[in-house]
Amino acid sequence: MKFTLTEPKKQFSSDELIKDLKKVASSLNQQSISIREYAKSGKYSPQTLKKRFGSWKNAISKAGLSESKRLWGGSLSETSIPEKSIKDDLIRVSKLVNIQSLTLGEYAKHGKYSTSAISKRWGSWNKAKEKAGLNVGRLYNTSNEAYFLNLADVWQKLGRQPKYREVTAPLSKLHVSSYERKYGSWRGALEAFVEYMNSETGEVVTEQKEEELPLSSKDEIFKKPELAISKVVIKRTNRIANLRQRFMVMKKDKFKCVKCGASPASNPKVVLHIDHIIAWSKGGETVESNLQTLCQDCNLGKSNVI
DSSP: OOOOOOOTTTSSOHHHHHHHHHHHHHHTTOSOOOHHHHHHHOSSOHHHHHHHHSSHHHHHHHTTOOOOSOTTSOOTTOSSOOHHHHHHHHHHHHHHHTOSSOOHHHHHHHOSSOHHHHHHHHSSHHHHHHHTTOOBOOOSSOOHHHHHHHHHHHHHHHTSOOOGGGOSTTTOSBOHHHHHHHHSSHHHHHHHHHHHHHSOOOOEEEEEEEEEOOOSOHHHHHHOGGGSEEEEEEEEEOSSOOHHHHHHHHHHTTTSOTTTOOOTTTOTTOOEEEEESSOGGGTOOSSGGGEEEEEHHHHHHHHHHO
């Protein structure tokens, strides 16, 4: 048996498509029809009509219907889908299917709006779910550090190692199942995280500057011309602490502000910062011995005093 594809535009005629579009509009007793309305009641895919006639607006025009609604179903006074409406609908569908990490497929079945329109609004489907307070089920093409950053954030908020059942929204941006998929198990994720945090840093960078050295005579320059200009090498760490350093310093300080004792574990509104004991601008290095945990208020207060 030989498999062959139907030639483009031969599977359904344009007349068949327009006829079905009119039929759906008539069944709804409307002179216009949105993509969403047709998707629920039409015989063909709205994408088929859009591709055949160039746009949904052209398809509506070919069928002799009026464009009295925005393509996504809103009134003409609404130039875009209200953000609150999108968030509310994402939450509604999530509860309907009882899934915190809502997939594109599940929302397409039960949602009011186009998944592509929602993704474009915030840049991605995952970001849209974050806006609605839902779990981000999976990160694609993402480094270990993104997973560890989220785990470090949860650990900081709790002030201790997170438990399996705690790795859910709103505390965690990623569901525990994401860690299980990537690392084989929740325990495997914790072990990978601890190994990463305990590894050597090697964050020293090298800055160079040229400095002219005073020489007493031309004879010295002639004998040792390399001394006319000497490079003074200054080894300095990066100004901003990396994820590993931040976590280790907070763990050392028990995830509390060393000045006032404030902690996200007891007050979720508390935001912890990593502060240089000897300011970086005054020669202090970004190493654990020169870093401390301060809450946002104490850190800003320190800056104001300085």
